Amino acid sequence: MVTTTATNFRRNLFGMLEQTIAYNEPITVSSKNGNVVVLSEEEYDNMMETLYLTSIPGMEQSIIEGKNTPVEDCIPVSEILS
Structure with missing residues (x-):
């Protein structure tokens, strides 16, 4: 699972989404208020x-x-x- 910050995720949004779609690899995005996991459909x-x-x-x-x-x-x- 890829882990990144909200800032880095925002900066590389398209590429990270494409990687998640292509490889079904979830992304954990951390921020000061907590974490979120991005999954492919x-x-x-x-x-x-x-x-x-x-x-x-x-x-x-x-x-x-x-x-x-x-x-x-x-x-x-x-x-x-x-």
């Missing part, structure tokens, strides 16, 4: 999706179980849809 959307999915009861455990399921035990999507 893609990174923000990913975080919101993760929060949503983990808020569904049992979903987090289901994802973990699916991740740990051997490929040979998986059912092809074509079989599910037919």
